[in-house]
Amino acid sequence: MTVLRIIYASAIELRTDEAYYWTWSKEGALSFLDHPPGIAWLIRFGTAIFGDTVLGVRFGGIVAMLVTQLLLADIVRRLTHDVRAIMVAVLMPEAALYYGLLMAKVAPDVAMIPFAMAMMWSLVRLAQGGDGRWWLAAGLFAGLSLLSKFTAIMFAPAVAAFLLVPDWRTRWLRSPHPYLAVLIAVAVFSPVLIWNAQHDWASFRFQGVRATANYGISLRTIGDYIGLQFGLVGFVMLPVVLSALVMTAWRGYRAREPVAILLSTAVLVPFVYFFFKSLTLRVGDTWPMFMWPVGFAAAAVNLAVLPKEGWSARSSIFWVNAALVSGIAFVVIVFLYYVAAPWNLLGKMDPIGAEAGYDQVAARAQAALDETGATWIATTDYRTYAMMRWLFRGKVPVVEINERGRFQDFRDPGIDRIRGHAGLYVGRQPDDHSPLWELIPAMREQLGQVERRWRGVLIDTYTLDKLTGWTPELSPPKDSPLFQWRVLALRVTPPPLSAAADPLRGPTVSAAAARRMAAAW
Numbered sequence: 001m002t003v004l005r006i007i008y009a010s011a012i013e014l015r016t017d018e019a020y021y022w023t024w025s026k027e028g029a030l031s032f033l034d035h036p037p038g039i040a041w042l043i044r045f046g047t048a049i050f051g052d053t054v055l056g057v058r059f060g061g062i063v064a065m066l067v068t069q070l071l072l073a074d075i076v077r078r079l080t081h082d083v084r085a086i087m088v089a090v091l092m093p094e095a096a097l098y099y100g101l102l103m104a105k106v107a108p109d110v111a112m113i114p115f116a117m118a119m120m121w122s123l124v125r126l127a128q129g130g131d132g133r134w135w136l137a138a139g140l141f142a143g144l145s146l147l148s149k150f151t152a153i154m155f156a157p158a159v160a161a162f163l164l165v166p167d168w169r170t171r172w173l174r175s176p177h178p179y180l181a182v183l184i185a186v187a188v189f190s191p192v193l194i195w196n197a198q199h200d201w202a203s204f205r206f207q208g209v210r211a212t213a214n215y216g217i218s219l220r221t222i223g224d225y226i227g228l229q230f231g232l233v234g235f236v237m238l239p240v241v242l243s244a245l246v247m248t249a250w251r252g253y254r255a256r257e258p259v260a261i262l263l264s265t266a267v268l269v270p271f272v273y274f275f276f277k278s279l280t281l282r283v284g285d286t287w288p289m290f291m292w293p294v295g296f297a298a299a300a301v302n303l304a305v306l307p308k309e310g311w312s313a314r315s316s317i318f319w320v321n322a323a324l325v326s327g328i329a330f331v332v333i334v335f336l337y338y339v340a341a342p343w344n345l346l347g348k349m350d351p352i353g354a355e356a357g358y359d360q361v362a363a364r365a366q367a368a369l370d371e372t373g374a375t376w377i378a379t380t381d382y383r384t385y386a387m388m389r390w391l392f393r394g395k396v397p398v399v400e401i402n403e404r405g406r407f408q409d410f411r412d413p414g415i416d417r418i419r420g421h422a423g424l425y426v427g428r429q430p431d432d433h434s435p436l437w438e439l440i441p442a443m444r445e446q447l448g449q450v451e452r453r454w455r456g457v458l459i460d461t462y463t464l465d466k467l468t469g470w471t472p473e474l475s476p477p478k479d480s481p482l483f484q485w486r487v488l489a490l491r492v493t494p495p496p497l498s499a500a501a502d503p504l505r506g507p508t509v510s511a512a513a514a515r516r517m518a519a520a521w
């Protein structure tokens with residue numbers, strides 16, 4: 001299965017978010033608007049070995065999967081001493097599409113998962129041996145988890161229950177170790193805190209807008225969330241794991257058993273939270289990814305514990321085996337579909353195909369650069385920006401001319417090759433007609449269009465324009481519509497721009513134009 005992931009990682013072109021995170025790995029920023037820097041460091045690790053290749057970008061995820069499985073195996077070994085339970089713990093991630101294949105797709109969740117599992121492993125060691133120094137290890141891994149993705153904070157209720165519900169709470173509340181663990185976690189997380197203190201707490205504002213967004217109750221978003229969990233965890237695996245978690249929670253809270261409380265709460269609390277969020281908001285496909293490996297540990301332990309409690313082992317083993325066999329078969333089928341099959345069965349809805357085909361856009365852009373003598377590329381969305389940077393590999397400066405809040409502390413893209421030179425705008429339709437252009441005093445000469453296709457299906461159409469008479473502002477004022485990221489622009493009405501305050505140093509831009517741009521966003 002590891003070989004399968006390596007082939008997949010080498011054969012499938014980067015998705016847009018992966019290319020975006022790759023651009024982070026080329027910067028020296030302490031942190032980033034969207035996420036902490038852990039994913040950039042993971043990618044830098046892989047590209048240091050394999051270079052700027054798709055395998056290099058994704059190699060860290062393959063290693064993260066192996067580390068996660070080793071930690072799962074040792075947690076279950078320590079709790080059960082049952083070889084079958086250990087094997088189940090190792091195979092469950094292989095049978096879930098989330099991990100068996102998609103751990104080869106780098107995302108902040110992939111960087112976080114092994115650190116989160118190491119935190120759980122440390123707390124299991126603490127519960128077994130009673131050595132308070134394991135709190136310090138847990139604090140270290142908690143900080144590294146947060147340094148990878150903010151959703152690691154959703155393990156806090158499980159750790160709090162692990163500390164406060166069992167009979168040992170008085171001992172640990174009087175001990176310095178839990179408090180030192182918190183200080184260690186904060187110290188490890190400090191690069192993100194420092195960067196945010198320097199940049200108006202941008203990451204927390206960005207995530208706050210997303211977390212509090214409310215678009216009204218929708219059965220579709222609820223169905224998306226539940227359906228994704230069945231598809232990515234497994235149609236048989238999900239009920240097996242959830243039933244094991246409920247039994248583990250009942251067992252743990254009734255007997256005040258620390259590890260059972262920890263494992264069950266670590267999954268059930270985020271699962272329920274995301275369910276309620278799905279009432280009004282589409283839950284991203286990777287958002288719950290961090291929690292299920294803990295659920296696999298609980299399910300494997302539950303398999304070993306049930307016979308001791310008088311339950312029939314035959315039924316449990318049957319459903320676990322069914323989950324493993326059907327899940328691994330599903331992962332292999334999906335692998336073959338993307339690596340070997342010629343069809344597109346999902347049209348524009350295909351999650352891989354929807355982000356494929358950018359090489360077609362880059363090839364047409366290169367021809368336009370050669371024809372016009374343009375020396376740089378402009379975009380108006382971060383996905384096109386990331387893919388152009390990835391495909392041109394530094395040969396041409398690429399600038400996203402809006403949402404400049406995403407690029408704080410990024411290095412100079414090559415302003416000497418931009419200022420005074422013609423540029424090439426590459427934009428997905430209909431972004432090429434956005435009111436944004438009312439704020440940009442550039443002369444635009446339409447050069448043509450290029451289609452992005454995957455397996456014969458039209459995914460998107462892009463406009464190519466020659467830009468002259470203008471130099472983009474890399475650091476516009478923070479109240480500029482060109483600085484604000486789109487998710488914040490939904491909440492903030494841009495102030496009127498005067499000629500003196502115009503970040504583009506061009507003609508006066510009316511307040512009405514700024515409002516039209518915000519309305520379009």
